[in-house]
Every structure is written in structure tokens, then in C-alpha cells.
Amino acid sequence: MTQDCQQVVEQAYLNVNVFLRTLVSIITTLAFMFSITEPLTFVAFVSVPAVVAISMKYSAIFRQISEEAQKSLADANAVANEGLGNMSTIRSFAAESFEQQRFGIAIGVYRKLMKKRAMFYLVYLTSTMMLPQVVTAVVLFYGGKLASEGQMEAAGAAVRVFELCERKPDCPLSGDLEPHQEQVGALQLRDLHFAYPARPDVKVLDGLSLDIPASQVVALVGPSGNGKSTVIGLVKRLYHASAGEILLDGVPIWQYSHTHFHRVVSIVGQEPVLFARSIKENILLGMSNPKRVAGEEISNVSIPITDNEIQDFARKANAHDFISQMSQGYDAEVGERGVQLSGGQKQRIAIARALARRPKVLLLDEATSALDAESESQVQRAIDGMIKEGCMTVVIIAHRLSTVKNSHKICVIKGGQVVEEGRHEDLLKRGGSYFQLVQCQLNAAEPSDKVDEAHDYLRLQSALRVYAERYGPIAEVGLHWNLDKTLVASVAQAPDVHSHGDGETSAASQVGELPNVHANSLRDVSIESPAPGPAPSLNGPSAPSQSVAETISKTIASIEDSMNLPSWLKQIRH
Numbered sequence: 383m384t385q386d387c388q389q390v391v392e393q394a395y396l397n398v399n400v401f402l403r404t405l406v407s408i409i410t411t412l413a414f415m416f417s418i419t420e421p422l423t424f425v426a427f428v429s430v431p432a433v434v435a436i437s438m439k440y441s442a443i444f445r446q447i448s449e450e451a452q453k454s455l456a457d458a459n460a461v462a463n464e465g466l467g468n469m470s471t472i473r474s475f476a477a478e479s480f481e482q483q484r485f486g487i488a489i490g491v492y493r494k495l496m497k498k499r500a501m502f503y504l505v506y507l508t509s510t511m512m513l514p515q516v517v518t519a520v521v522l523f524y525g526g527k528l529a530s531e532g533q534m535e536a537a538g539a540a541v542r543v544f545e546l547c548e549r550k551p552d553c554p555l556s557g558d559l560e561p562h563q564e565q566v567g568a569l570q571l572r573d574l575h576f577a578y579p580a581r582p583d584v585k586v587l588d589g590l591s592l593d594i595p596a597s598q599v600v601a602l603v604g605p606s607g608n609g610k611s612t613v614i615g616l617v618k619r620l621y622h623a624s625a626g627e628i629l630l631d632g633v634p635i636w637q638y639s640h641t642h643f644h645r646v647v648s649i650v651g652q653e654p655v656l657f658a659r660s661i662k663e664n665i666l667l668g669m670s671n672p673k674r675v676a677g678e679e680i681s682n683v684s685i686p687i688t689d690n691e692i693q694d695f696a697r698k699a700n701a702h703d704f705i706s707q708m709s710q711g712y713d714a715e716v717g718e719r720g721v722q723l724s725g726g727q728k729q730r731i732a733i734a735r736a737l738a739r740r741p742k743v744l745l746l747d748e749a750t751s752a753l754d755a756e757s758e759s760q761v762q763r764a765i766d767g768m769i770k771e772g773c774m775t776v777v778i779i780a781h782r783l784s785t786v787k788n789s790h791k792i793c794v795i796k797g798g799q800v801v802e803e804g805r806h807e808d809l810l811k812r813g814g815s816y817f818q819l820v821q822c823q824l825n826a827a828e829p830s831d832k833v834d835e836a837h838d839y840l841r842l843q844s845a846l847r848v849y850a851e852r853y854g855p856i857a858e859v860g861l862h863w864n865l866d867k868t869l870v871a872s873v874a875q876a877p878d879v880h881s882h883g884d885g886e887t888s889a890a891s892q893v894g895e896l897p898n899v900h901a902n903s904l905r906d907v908s909i910e911s912p913a914p915g916p917a918p919s920l921n922g923p924s925a926p927s928q929s930v931a932e933t934i935s936k937t938i939a940s941i942e943d944s945m946n947l948p949s950w951l952k953q954i955r956h
């Protein structure tokens with residue numbers, strides 16, 4: 383096949399391709415339009431045959447006029463050629479004027495035809511361009527009429543849009559309270575009842591009450607879907623409780639002005655939202671000085687803050703180092719939704735943003751749960767640093783024990799109520815819902831032999847406490863694992879408080895053999911082979927004295943050292 387043939391075939395393929403695509407697109411568009419509304423589709427396409435008819439008629443007439451014009455031009459040229467070619471003869475017969483008139487008539491015919499062609503083109507262009515505009519206007523008018531008469535589907539959507547526009551929010555309007563005195567950040571949640579508007583029959587909070595004293599760290603834990611984030615949503619004033627109230631420093635939260643409240647109460651959520659601006663502008667979100675954008679003044683809460691202070695907050699959020707390493711530092715753009723930063727970096731900027739408002743209450747809603755281990759530990763260090771400073775109340779939701787174990791108070795939320803509250807160690811001892819959560823987490827995260835080890839360890843702690851409460855402080859503890867993998871503790875008592883009849887230090891004696899590694903409650907611990915000493919009081923064990931409590935703590939610390947506990951197990955230690 384020659385190259386020319388090949389080109390022709392390729393061109394033919396291309397034409398067929400374009401033709402089929404156009405055909406399919408026309409057919410599907412028509413089918414879709416007909417399925418929505420037949421009359422409007424007819425109106426929309428009424429111009430098509432008219433445009434086609436006009437074009438066909440126009441091209442025939444246009445061709446005819448063009449041919450006539452060309453012929454008349456040829457005639458005029460012939461006259462001119464004749465005159466110019468025979469100039470001396472014309473002059474000899476004084477026929478100049480006659481020839482001039484001949485040419486004038488011939489070129490006049492041509493001029494007339496060209497004028498006719500231009501006029502015709504004008505009419506054609508105007509009609510073919512105007513027609514679609516007219517049709518669009520008719521479609522809009524007629525479509526609007528059909529929609530307003532409820533004859534088209536879109537009418538439903540429009541009604542919904544109007545409904546939404548006219549909807550009155552269920553939440554009360556913010557008050558205008560802006561106390562001049564410094565707030566301390568104490569929260570009280572009183573008998574909260576709440577169901578989401580989308581599911582009014584499902585009660586999410588069912589009489590939840592909780593005291594969150596100022597400058598304390600309170601953790602909300604509990605099984606998934608039991609209302610922890612809902613509590614945060616109510617404190618953030620996203621929803622309004624159907625019954626009960628939330629007080630901030632003794633005043634119902636809705637009485638505060640919008641700007642004041644959100645300056646005092648700050649949040650770091652699971653998914654930090656950054657805007658396509660510089661890091662500095664993201665930290666200053668909602669606090670920057672008034673700016674002009676496209677001629678409009680954007681006025682906002684203007685909280686005075688210096689560059690040094692911004693850097694201090696970034697340091698507290700563990701973000702300053704990575705920001706300084708960027709070529710543009712705090713002026714570096716973060717990209718759309720912060721795409722140019724890692725999850726951990728975004729989260730630390732979000733923390734800096736929350737801190738920059740100098741809040742009195744900081745809400746941390748799963749602030750580390752979406753991060754990898756390295757980012758999590760960096761963000762966690764930032765949170766720990768803030769908590770240590772103790773300058774604000776912190777309400778923290780986290781599934782990981784390591785995040786909440788140092789809180790002043792841990793509240794277990796189940797079925798929309800607080801079912802248990804207290805410190806980590808007290809709740810572990812109680813062996814209730816919190817202890818079960820701990821066990822579930824260990825079961826889910828660790829291989830079973832490690833889980834058994836952890837359970838033994840918890841039981842051992844309990845056994846030692848009970849032992850010390852009954853028999854006095856412990857001087858030394860020896861630990862070993864039996865062949866059947868049970869943990870055995872041998873205890874030597876401290877001689878100064880030991881109340882042996884003969885005053886001798888007891889030999890190491892086995893107090894905490896824990897044979898059943900699968901038992902699931904701390905209460906299963908028993909002291910199998912009591913050390914020599916006074917019999918337990920019949921009135922039950924008395925509260926350990928200060929020195930006993932100290933000894934227990936020291937003992938446990940030394941056990942941890944001697945056991946060389948793995949890091950995951952250390953997370954649950956006292």
C-alpha cells in the first residue's frame with residue numbers, strides 16, 4: 383500500500399471514529415433529556431431543524447450569488463482589458479467617455495452582487511447566532527414555568543433548597559456575655575440528654591453528668607459509639623442538649639458570645655483542617671488583624687500576638703523544629719487542605735493553632751488516633767507538655783491507654799452515661815469497665831502470651847498491695863516464672879515494721895503465686911502461702927499507712943526494673 387493510500391485509510395478511520403462518538407453522545411444526551419422532561423427537550427431542539435434549513439437554503443443562494451459575482455467581475459475585467467489594450471484607437475475615436483461608462487456599468491453590476499452577498503451573509507449570521515440564544519431564553523422561561531408548576535423533578539430539589547434556606551436552627555442563638563475577669567475553665571455537665579436530629583428515636587446521651595474541674599485533665603474513654611464525641615460536640619456548641627445543661631465557670635455555655643466562647647474553648651480534632659495559606663496564617667486562623675480581600679474588609683477576632691509568641695506556641699506543639707527547617711519557615715504555604723505536610727505535622731500545627739488562642743479549655747478529640755507511631759509520639763509529647771503546664775483544662779478522648787493514663791480523672795462512658803470515674807490505678811484495681819477496656823485493648827493489640835503476662839502483672843500488683851496492707855511494708859521482692867508460665871513473687875518484709883513474734887526478718891516467702899493465668903479479674907488474686915506475721919484483722923484490712931503506700935510504689939518500681947518490661951506493658955503500669 384502506498385503512503386497516500388495509508389493516509390486516506392487513516393483519515394477514514396478518524397472520521398468514522400468522530401462520527402460514531404458524536405452520534406453516541408447525541409443519542410445519549412437526547413435520551414437523558416427526554417427522560418427528564420419531554421416538552422422542554424422539544425423546545426431545546428426546535429432550533430436545530432430551523433438552523434439546518436436556513437444553512438442549506440443560505441448555502442444554495444450564496445453559491446449562486448458568488449457565481450454571478452464572479453461572472454460580472456470577469457465581464458468588468460474584460461471591458462477594462464479591452465479599453466486599456468486599445469487605448470490609442472479609443473483616443474483616435476474620442477470614445478473615452480463611452481468606454482468609461484461601459485466599465486462603470488460592468489463594475490456596478492459586480493458591486494451590486496457583492497453588496498447583495500454581504501447583506502445575505504449578515505442575515506444568515508444574525509439568524510443562526512440569535513436563534514440558539516432565543517431558544518435558551520425560551521428554555522429557561524418554559525423550564526422555570528414547569529418547575530414552579532411542580533411538573534419537573536428539579537422542582538423537588540428547589541423546594542428542598544428553599545426549605546434549607548428558611549430553616550430555623552434548633553440551637554439557641556449565642557448570648558452576648560463576654561466576662562471581663564479571667565475565666566478559669568471549669569466545666570460542669572449536668573444530666574445531659576441528647577438524640578441527633580437525624581435519629582431522634584436513638585438516645586445517645588441518657589442523663590450524663592460530669593464535673594471537669596479547672597486546670598485538670600479529664601479523659602473520656604469507653605466502647606465505640608457510646609457518646610464520647612457527642613459530649614465534645616455539645617461542649618463545642620455544635621448541638622444543643624434536649625435536657626440538662628453545660629456550664630462553663632458556672633454560666634450556661636450558650637450565654638457566652640460566639641467569639642468569646644470559641645476563644646476560651648479550643649479544639650484539636652482527629653482530622654486537622656488546614657487552609658491553603660501559610661503556616662503562620664493557619665496558626666492565626668480567626669485571630670488575624672482585619673485584612674482587605676478583593677476590596678472587602680474581612681474583620682475577625684483580633685487577638686494581639688507577636689511572631690515570637692507564635693513561635694513559642696509552635697514549640698509547645700512540637701512543631702517549631704520542622705517549620706524552621708522549611709525554606710520559607712512560617713511563611714511556607716501548606717497547599718490545599720495542607721497536602722504539602724504529613725499527618726503528624728498538620729496535627730502539630732493544629733495544636734499550635736489551638737494553643738495560640740490561649741484557651742482555658744482544650745478539647746482533644748482523638749487527636750492522635752489517625753497518626754503513625756512516630757507522628758503519634760511527637761504529637762503525644764506536645765500534648766503531655768501542655769498538660770504538664772496545667773494552665774488549662776483539658777478534656778481528652780483517646781482510645782490508647784498511654785494517652786489517658788496520667789489524667790487526673792478517667793471517665794468511662796457507656797450507654798450515654800458515665801459508668802465509672804477515677805484515676806487509672808484506682809479503676810484498674812476496681813476491675814470494672816475500665817479494666818475490661820484495658821484487657822480488650824491488650825487482647826486486640828498483643829499476642830496472647832504477652833496478654834497473659836500483662837494480666838499476671840496486674841494481678842501481682844494487686845497481690846502485693848493486699849500483702850502490704852495485711853502484713854506491713856515489703857523490703858524485697860523476688861520474681862520468677864514457673865514452668866507452667868505462672869508468675870511467682872517471693873517477698874521479704876522490711877524488718878523495722880515487721881511484727882514477727884521473734885523479731886527476725888522473714889525468709890523469702892511465696893505470697894503471690896498466680897496459678898490461673900486466664901482468670902479475668904484482679905479480684906481472682908489470692909495469697910496462697912501467707913508470710914509469717916500477724917493474722918489479718920477480722921475487721922478487714924485497714925487502709926495502708928503512708929509508709930506502706932510508699933513502699934508499695936517503690937516495690938512496684940523495682941519490680942518493673944527487674945522485670946525489664948517491654949514498652950507496651952509499661953504503658954499500663956502504675
Ligand SMILES: Nc1ncnc2c1ncn2[C@@H]1O[C@H](COP(=O)(O)OP(=O)(O)OP(=O)(O)O)[C@@H](O)[C@H]1O
Pocket residue numbers: 578579580581586604605606607608609610611612613
Ligand atoms: N451526626 C450524627 N447523626 C446521627 N447519629 C450520630 C451522629 N453522630 C454520631 N451518631 C451516633 O451517635 C452515637 C454516639 O456516637 P459518638 O461519635 O458520640 O460515639 P463515640 O463514643 O465517640 O464513638 P467512637 O469512639 O467510635 O468515636 C453512635 O451510635 C453514632 O452512630
